[in-house]
Each structure stands twice: as structure tokens, then as C-alpha cells.
Amino acid sequence: MNVVVCVKQIPDPAIPGQLDPQTHFMKREGKLILDDSDAYGVEMALQLCTAAGGGEVTLVSMAPNNETSGLRTALAMGAAKAILVSDDSLAGSDALSTAKVLAKAIERAGEYDLVLAATESTDGYTGFVPEAIAALLGLPSVTFAKSINIEGGTVHVQRQTEAGYDEVTSPLPAVVSVTAGVVEPRYPSFKGIMAAKNKPVDTLTVSDLGLSGVGGAAAGQEITAVDPAPARQAGEIVTDEGEGHLKIVQFLETQKVI
Amino acid sequence: MDLSLTDDQQAFRDTARGWVEKTVVPNAAEWDRTEVMDRDIVRQLGEMGFLGATLPEELGGTPCDYISYVLLMEELGRGDNSVRGIVSVSLGLVTKSIVSHGTDEQKQQWVPRLASGEILGCFGLTEPGNGSDPGGLTTKAVRDGDDWLLSGQKLFITNGNWAGLALIFARTGGPGPRGITAFLVDPSTPGFSARPVHGKLGLRAQDTAELFLDDVRVPDRQRLGDEGKGFGIAMAALAKGRMSVAASAVGTAQAALDASLRFALERNQFGKPIASYQLVQEMLSDMSVDTDAARLMVWRAADLCERGEPFEIAASKAKYYASEVAVRVANNAIQVHGGYGFIDEYPVGKYLRDARVLTLYEGTSQIQKLIIGRDLTGINAFN
Ligand SMILES: Cc1cc2nc3c(=O)[nH]c(=O)nc-3n(C[C@H](O)[C@H](O)[C@H](O)COP(=O)(O)OP(=O)(O)OC[C@H]3O[C@@H](n4cnc5c(N)ncnc54)[C@H](O)[C@@H]3O)c2cc1C
Ligand SMILES: Cc1cc2nc3c(=O)[nH]c(=O)nc-3n(C[C@H](O)[C@H](O)[C@H](O)COP(=O)(O)OP(=O)(O)OC[C@H]3O[C@@H](n4cnc5c(N)ncnc54)[C@H](O)[C@@H]3O)c2cc1C
Numbered sequence: 001m002n003v004v005v006c007v008k009q010i011p012d013p014a015i016p017g018q019l020d021p022q023t024h025f026m027k028r029e030g031k032l033i034l035d036d037s038d039a040y041g042v043e044m045a046l047q048l049c050t051a052a053g054g055g056e057v058t059l060v061s062m063a064p065n066n067e068t069s070g071l072r073t074a075l076a077m078g079a080a081k082a083i084l085v086s087d088d089s090l091a092g093s094d095a096l097s098t099a100k101v102l103a104k105a106i107e108r109a110g111e112y113d114l115v116l117a118a119t120e121s122t123d124g125y126t127g128f129v130p131e132a133i134a135a136l137l138g139l140p141s142v143t144f145a146k147s148i149n150i151e152g153g154t155v156h157v158q159r160q161t162e163a164g165y166d167e168v169t170s171p172l173p174a175v176v177s178v179t180a181g182v183v184e185p186r187y188p189s190f191k192g193i194m195a196a197k198n199k200p201v202d203t204l205t206v207s208d209l210g211l212s213g214v215g216g217a218a219a220g221q222e223i224t225a226v227d228p229a230p231a232r233q234a235g236e237i238v239t240d241e242g243e244g245h246l247k248i249v250q251f252l253e254t255q256k257v258i
Numbered sequence: 259m260d261l262s263l264t265d266d267q268q269a270f271r272d273t274a275r276g277w278v279e280k281t282v283v284p285n286a287a288e289w290d291r292t293e294v295m296d297r298d299i300v301r302q303l304g305e306m307g308f309l310g311a312t313l314p315e316e317l318g319g320t321p322c323d324y325i326s327y328v329l330l331m332e333e334l335g336r337g338d339n340s341v342r343g344i345v346s347v348s349l350g351l352v353t354k355s356i357v358s359h360g361t362d363e364q365k366q367q368w369v370p371r372l373a374s375g376e377i378l379g380c381f382g383l384t385e386p387g388n389g390s391d392p393g394g395l396t397t398k399a400v401r402d403g404d405d406w407l408l409s410g411q412k413l414f415i416t417n418g419n420w421a422g423l424a425l426i427f428a429r430t431g432g433p434g435p436r437g438i439t440a441f442l443v444d445p446s447t448p449g450f451s452a453r454p455v456h457g458k459l460g461l462r463a464q465d466t467a468e469l470f471l472d473d474v475r476v477p478d479r480q481r482l483g484d485e486g487k488g489f490g491i492a493m494a495a496l497a498k499g500r501m502s503v504a505a506s507a508v509g510t511a512q513a514a515l516d517a518s519l520r521f522a523l524e525r526n527q528f529g530k531p532i533a534s535y536q537l538v539q540e541m542l543s544d545m546s547v548d549t550d551a552a553r554l555m556v557w558r559a560a561d562l563c564e565r566g567e568p569f570e571i572a573a574s575k576a577k578y579y580a581s582e583v584a585v586r587v588a589n590n591a592i593q594v595h596g597g598y599g600f601i602d603e604y605p606v607g608k609y610l611r612d613a614r615v616l617t618l619y620e621g622t623s624q625i626q627k628l629i630i631g632r633d634l635t636g637i638n639a640f641n
Contacts (some may be wrong), residue, residue, distance in 0.1 A: 037583065069265065188532040193269045199280045242448030 001052030001152065003045035004109045005079065006102055006117035006130070007038040009063040009070030013122055024223040025092055026123065032063055034070035037118035039185035041178050042074045045116055046186075048150055056080040058109040062090065062101050068201055075196035076188030083108055087205045092216025095124070099132030104209040106137065108202070114155060115175040119144055133173035142176045143167050162256055261351060261557070263325070270311075270322060271329040276339035277306055285336040289463035290608050293456065295340060300420070304375020308334070309349050313357060318370035324560040328505035332553070335506025335515045339612040340464035342506045347416045348372060349504045351495045352379025352425045356442070357484075359483040359491050364442060368423055377422025382412040382443075382469055383492050389414075390625050391641075392427070393435035393489060397471060399428035406430075406481070408474040410447075414619070418467020419452045421445055426471065427488045435489035440482040449474040460611035497570045499620050500577035501563065503554045507577075507584035507616045512550040514584075514609045515589035518542060521595050521604070532594075541594055545587045552580035571633045578626035581616035588613045 009032035011017055034042075042057065049055040059074050059082035071082045071157045083105045088099065094114060120127035134141030146165060147158040150172070158167040160179050170176075188196070206214060208245075238247050252258045263271070287297045303309050312327050313319020334342035336376060353372040356364055371377045388395045397410025408428050418424070420542030424443040443450065455466040483491050518540060522533035532538045555576040562569035588610035592599035599606045616625045632638050 072265070072269065077274075163316060187273050187280075187306065188269070189305060190273065190311055190322065192307075192322055193266065193273060194315075194322070199267070 001049050001055035001114075002053065002058065002110065002112045003048055004058045004106050004112045004115045005038065005045045005074070006106075006115070006133070007042065007059050007061050007074050008035040008118075008121045008123075009033065009061055009067050010035045010121065010123040017123070019226055023092065024226050028064050031069050034068045034073040035118065035122050036122065037122050037180055038074070040180055040182050041116040041118055042077050042079060043183045043185040044148060044178055045114075046078045048114070048148065052150060055113075058083065058112070060102055060105045060109060061085070062093075062098055062105070062188075064088075064091065066193055066203055071201060072193075072196050073188060073233060075199045075201075076192040077186055078188075078192060079086040079199075081199055082201045083208070084201055085209065086203060087145060087215070089206055089215040089217070092219055093214065094219040094221045095126045095128045096132060096220060097214040097218060099129045099136060100211060100214050101206070101209065102129065103133045103136035104203065104211055106133065108204070108209075113172045114150070115139070117162045117174065117175070117177050119177045119179050130175055137175070139173045140170045142170050142174060145176050145178045146182055148176060148178070148182070176188045263329075266322070267326050267329060270326040271333060273306070274308070274330045275336075277302075278333050278341075282334075282337035286340075286463075287602060287605065287608065289338070289340065291462075291602065293462045295465075297420070299341060300344065300375050300378060302375070303345060304373070304617065308345055309353070309375050310373030311349065313349075313353065313369065315518075317357065317365055318373040324501070324564040325557065328501055328556050328560045331502040331505035331507040332512070332556075335509025337509075338463070339510060339616075340461045340504055342377065342502075343416050343461060343464050346499060346502045346506070347381050348379040348421075349442035350499045351381040351389060352423065354498065355440070355491055355495045358494065359440070359487075360442075361479070363479065364482065368442065372423065377548065378417045378420050379423045379425060380415050380417040380421035380467070380469075381495070382415050382424050382426040383603050384412060384414050386411060386413045390622060393438070394433070395427060395429060395438065396578055396584075397426065397428040399430045399439060399441060399476070401430075402475070403562065404478050406441065406476045406478065408443065408471045408476055410471050412469040412471075414455065415452075415467045415469050416467055417465055420456055420465045420607065421452075423567070424450070424469065425482065426469075427492055430488075431486050436486050438488035438492075439485050440488035440491045441476050442474055442480040442482055443471075443474060444480075447474050447476070448577060458519065458615075460608070460614050462611075470506070494618050497573055500573040500626075501556060501559050501569075503616055503620050504552070504559070504573070504580040506574040507580035508549060508553045508556055510584045510613050510616070511545070511552060511580070511587040513516050514588045514606055514613075515542070515549055517546045517604065517606055517609075518591045518594040521598070525596075525598075538594060541590050545590050547584040548587055552583040555579055572622070574626045574629045578621065578623050578630070581613070582623060584613035584616050585610065603636040 012033050033128050045057040057079040059079050062085045066086045083103050085105050117130035131141050142157045144160040145157045146160045149156040153172050157168045159168045268637040310319035354449050383392050395401040399406040399408045412550040426441045426443045429437050451465040451470045456575050523531050525532045559569050559572040559576045562572050591606040598604050628639050
């Protein structure tokens with residue numbers, strides 16, 4: 001059982017992000033870290049390999065400046081190796097470019113049974129990349145997985161919906177996007193951190209992948225303006241005249257919380 | 259000089275912090291209240307590699323530098339000193355002594371099991387009649403063929419009831435430090451018994467024991483180091499141990515400061531957050547400066563140790579200063595919290611109770627001052 005996991009390395013969300021006033025791109029100069037959303041995919045992949053009695057987890061990432069900090073974290077958790085695509089020409093890539101790059105990189109990962117990604121990233125959250133990768137690789141795509149089981153050549157997924165979950169099965173290989181909370185990501189142990197230093201990270205450029213028509217120059221989308229989000233509306237104050245609890249239930253129902 | 263941490267050091271700290279935040283912090287108050295810690299913590303400390311940090315890989319350890327080690331201790335100390343002490347003693351005092359002074363056979367027999375958390379070690383130096391003056395200890399080891407028979411009593415022994423290995427210091431020769439030898443004792447040996455010490459001011463969840471040895475038979479091949487060299491082994495272990503106590507004191511001070519900051523920004527009096535009053539800011543800034551200074555002293559000692567330079571005096575200074583800082587900062591934290599600091603819904607009371615022991619064990623503050631004074635003046639004022 002070999003699993004490829006797409007892991008995005010992002011600026012630390014604890015540090016307020018900044019946009020370049022000229023290009024409106026997010027500044028990504030500092031150290032990047034493993035997107036928390038992808039820690040779930042990595043954990044799920046490791047568990048699936050353990051359950052299958054063997055196999056390898058390969059990481060695939062596209063990030064600027066040959067950044068590997070986030071990959072090291074995922075390698076310390078237990079992934080075997082990583083492919084990193086880093087190229088100045090990728091600055092300003094849109095989500096489709098990103099998917100094209102990742103799809104090509106996945107083809108370099110050797111034999112695999114499954115590709116995992118997060119439903120959406122923490123910083124970009126277009127929620128588009130995994131499905132685009134599936135289309136580009138010609139593989140079935142299953143989204144919003146809250147649990148994954150492999151039996152024979154089939155993947156069984158519980159797909160999170162507003163009302164509950166759907167049971168979805170798909171032949172392998174497939175691309176599955178996982179939601180936060182599918183599994184509890186492990187903390188890398190001290191041993192894992194030391195071992196990660198010696199695990200292979202294959203760093204590739206766009207031309208190594210034989211790709212063209214990707215990157216900032218080819219972006220099909222353009223950021224024309226950035227405006228502050230509208231101020232939040234004042235909340236509604238309800239005075240409890242004995243029916244307050246009903247109002248709360250009503251409100252929660254409209255929010256589909258209950 | 260560059261005080262920034264390497265990627266590895268940051269990764270170690272983040273791992274320790276994440277684990278402490280998830281596993282220790284939510285439980286610390288309850289363990290303290292009930293005086294019982296979940297014993298599965300020991301397995302996890304092993305699994306995470308904490309009990310093998312700095313040890314060679316071939317013995318089941320995770321090689322890392324001393325800065326990483328003190329970062330780990332700071333994080334554990336930030337979460338709960340009861341948990342930190344398990345590691346300080348089992349790894350810092352016992353396992354490392356075996357790695358430094360043990361025979362190959364002793365290393366193979368004990369170190370991998372200690373590093374994985376399969377067993378814990380305890381360090382039996384202090385006795386009812388000998389604390390600051392361990393050179394006068396009276397537990398006896400008498401030669402009997404290829405074995406030794408150990409008899410005596412040890413007090414305040416961390417991990418003493420849980421331990422699968424006891425490092426016991428006993429008198430094999432004349433009076434004074436030169437008559438002391440170290441032994442690796444299996445606590446399941448007949449004649450060995452342990453009893454929990456209850457009613458502690460702090461570290462209430464930590465296993466502290468009184469040990470009784472009544473003709474405990476120990477084969478000579480479980481003697482650690484040469485006859486008469488036990489005191490040196492104990493002192494070498496404690497010199498490094500002081501760095502870990504100091505680091506955990508920094509962690510406790512940091513935790514107390516963090517809690518106080520949170521509280522001061524949320525708590526309103528006279529229509530404003532109390533953080534907006536200068537007298538409260540004074541307390542917070544004193545706490546912050548104290549904590550930073552203590553941390554820098556710990557890092558200096560660790561850096562000297564890592565580079566193979568004499569670090570012992572720097573470690574004593576760090577231990578003395580940081581432990582007093584932990585007490586002072588935790589005490590101030592209660593002041594910032596007002597009455598809320600006095601009840602156990604807030605963690606600061608526990609910080610103070612736990613910090614209190616840091617100026618006592620592994621050499622009291624007075625003993626550290628005597629060590630520092632002896633170094634400054636060349637005059638031994640111990641006795
Ligand atoms: C204006 C702009 C500028 C950009 N500049 C750069 C740049 O300079 N350098 C650069 O490398 N990229 C750059 N990008 C690409 C960007 O970082 C995202 O990777 C891409 O837009 C995907 O969008 P998303 O994060 O919303 O993906 P989503 O569809 O929300 O992501 C879903 C999941 O797909 C996977 N995934 C997404 N992106 C990646 C990735 N990059 N690597 C691995 N897995 C991934 C993750 O598992 C993720 O959780 C830029 C994008 C934009 C829009
Ligand atoms: C929770 C806990 C855990 C412990 N864990 C361990 C352990 O795992 N292993 C172990 O071996 N021990 C352990 N100890 C023991 C600890 O190291 C001793 O308590 C400590 O060394 C002090 O010894 P004492 O308690 O006998 O005090 P004493 O030595 O009697 O000291 C009492 C006071 O006299 C002062 N004093 C003593 N001598 C001098 C001097 N020459 N000049 C000036 N002042 C002096 C001291 O500073 C102190 O203020 C632990 C103690 C506690 C409380």
C-alpha cells in the first residue's frame with residue numbers, strides 16, 4: 001500500500017499574514033510550516049499503510065525557495081520520502097497551475113494506490129486542487145472524507161455532508177480529500193525528527209517536470225483589488241421572556257447546527 | 259554570538275510543546291488534586307523519545323544536543339514539574355550515569371529499557387540523616403563472595419515506587435565521600451522495599467518514596483564504576499541534573515507569566531483591564547525579565563556543556579538563579595490573580611507549590627552559593 005500525500009507548506013497562521021501591496025500576493029518570505037489541514041492526510045496515510053501491513057508514504061509539495069521545513073515535520077511523523085517542486089517561475093501560480101505541477105510530481109512518486117490531500121488549505125482555501133489533480137491524472141475523485149478504509153482494490157469513504165455522511169466506494173488508485181478531524185495526527189517523536197534529517201527530498205524545477213504553461217505568467221486569474229472584509233454586523237439581542245430556549249433552538253436550526 | 263535556535267532545536271521544542279499541551283496541561287490540575295498521575299505517561303515519555311534524549315542511538319536513545327535537552331525540560335516544566343521530574347531523574351541522573359560509567363554489559367542490560375520507558379530509574383542518594391551532606395551517608399554495602407549486601411534507608415526518592423532500577427549509593431569503605439560506591443539494584447530483589455511519601459506541598463502527583471534496604475543482595479557486576487568512586491558519579495550526575503532543574507524552573511516561570519498575562523488582560527477593575535495599571539505592569543515586566551535572565555543562564559550552561567567546556571559553576575548559578583526566579587515569579591503570579599490565584603481553578607497556586615521544591619533538591623540554594631563561593635574565593639565553606 002503506497003500513498004502519496006499532497007502537503008502544503010504555508011506561512012505560520014499564528015503570525016498575521018501580509019499581502020504585497022503591488023502584486024496582492026501573500027508574502028511568503030519567512031519560514032513555512034506544514035499546513036495543519038495536511039497533518040490529517042499524513043496521519044491517515046501512515047495509518048492506512050500500517051493497516052495494510054506495509055508500504056510507503058510519499059509527500060508531494062510545491063513551495064517557494066526550496067522550502068522543506070513543513071516537509072521535515074511530515075517526514076518526522078513517518079513519511080518515507082518527499083518530492084518538492086520549487087521554481088521562481090511559479091510565483092503567482094493559480095490553483096490550476098498548482099494542480100498541474102502537483103499532478104506531474106505525483107507521476108514521479110513511483111507506484112501508488114492512493115493520493116490524499118486536504119479538503120482545503122488553511123491559507124488559500126479555494127478547495128479546488130485535489131479535484132483538479134484527479135482530473136489531470138484521470139483518476140476518480142472522492143471528497144470530504146471523514147473516514148477511509150481500504151479493502152482489496154477498493155477504497156470505502158464516509159463522505160461528510162451537512163446532514164451526516166454518504167458512503168462512497170471507488171476503485172483504486174483514487175484521489176481522496178480528507179476533512180480535519182478524520183484522525184488524530186501524531187506528534188513526531190524525537191527519534192522521528194532525527195530520522196527525518198536523512199530522508200530523501202527530491203527537489204525539482206518546472207523544467208525537470210517537463211511542464212510549460214504554468215506559473216504566474218500563465219495564471220488564468222488575476223487579483224484586481226483587495227479590500228478589507230466588511231465589519232461584522234451587531235448581534236441580535238433577544239430578551240428572555242420564558243421562551244428564550246426556543247429562540248436558541250430555532251436559531252441553531254437555521255444555522256443547521258442541530 | 260547567535261542565540262537563535264537551529265531547525266532541529268525548534269523541532270524538538272515544538273514536539274515537546276505540542277505533546278505537553280495536549281497530554282499534560284489538561285490533566286495536571288487533576289493529577290495534583292488526586293495525588294495520582296496516569297502511569298501511561300511513562301510509556302508515552304518513552305515513545306516520544308524524551309526518556310532517551312541525548313543518548314546514543316545504538317542504546318535506543320535519540321542523540322541531540324544539550325540545548326535541545328534543556329528546551330525539552332523547559333517545556334515539561336511549563337506543563338507539569340511532576341512529569342518533568344520523572345525524566346530528570348530517570349534519564350538525567352540514572353540512565354546517563356550508566357552511559358558514562360557503566361560496563362558494556364550494564365549499558366546493554368539497562369539503557370535500552372530505560373530509554374524506551376519500559377522501566378524507570380530512581381536515584382538513591384539522600385537519607386534521613388544526610389541531605390545536603392551526602393558524603394556522610396550511612397547505607398552500607400558489605401562484600402559477600404561475588405556479591406554485596408546492601409542495608410540502609412533512603413528518603414525523598416523520586417520514582418522510587420515505580421522504578422524498575424534503583425541507583426543506590428552506599429558506603430563500602432571508610433567515612434567521607436571516598437568510602438562511597440554506586441550500585442545498580444533491581445527493586446524486585448528480596449529485602450528491597452519502597453513506601454510512598456505523602457503530604458507533599460508540591461509535585462503532589464509525582465511518585466516520591468522512602469526506600470528500605472535490608473541485606474539486599476547485589477552481584478558485583480552490578481557495581482557502577484570503581485569501588486570508592488560513587489560520590490564522584492553522584493556529583494557528576496547532579497552537575498548536569500542542575501541544568502535540567504534550572505530549565506524546568508524557567509518553564510514554570512514562563513507558565514506563571516503566561517497565565518498572569520492572560521488574566522491581567524481579561525480581568526477588569528475600576529472599568530479597565532488590570533493590565534492597564536502601572537503597578538500590575540511592573541509585576542508583569544519583573545516576571546518577564548526574571549524569566550528571560552534565567553533562561554539565558556540555562557542556555558549558557560547547556561552551551562558550555564555541549565562544547566565540552568567546564569559548565570559546572572554555570573550550571574550551579576543557573577540552578578540557583580532560575581529556581582529562585584520560579585518561586586518569585588509564581589508568587590507574583592498569585593498577586594496578579596488576586597483572590598483567584600488562591601483557588602485551584604487557576605494554575606498559579608500549583609506553580610508556586612511545585613516551584614518551591616526547586617530551591618531545595620539537587621542542592622539547595624545555600625549549597626549552590628557555597629559551590630559558587632568556593633569557586634570565587636578558592637575557600638571551601640562547606641564545613
Ligand atoms: C496569487 C497567488 C500567488 C501564489 N504564489 C505562489 C508562489 O509564489 N509559490 C508557490 O509555490 N505557490 C504560489 N501560489 C499557489 C498557492 O500557494 C496554492 O498552492 C494554490 O493556489 C492552491 O490553492 P489553495 O491553497 O487554495 O488550494 P486548495 O484547493 O484549498 O488546497 C487543497 C489541498 O490541496 C493540496 N495543496 C494545495 N496546494 C498545494 C501545494 N502548493 N503543495 C502541496 N499540496 C497542495 C493540500 O493538500 C491542500 O490542503 C500562489 C497562488 C496565488 C493565488
Ligand atoms: C520532592 C523531593 C524529591 C527528591 N528527590 C530526590 C531523589 O530522587 N534522590 C535523592 O537522592 N534525593 C532526593 N531529594 C532530596 C533532596 O535532594 C534533599 O532534600 C536536599 O538535598 C536537601 O537535603 P535535606 O532535605 O536533608 O536538607 P538539609 O540538608 O538538612 O538542609 C536544611 C537546611 O540547611 C541548609 N544547609 C545545610 N547544610 C548547609 C551548609 N553547609 N551551609 C549552609 N546551609 C546549609 C540547607 O540549605 C537547608 O536550608 C528529593 C527531595 C524532595 C523534597
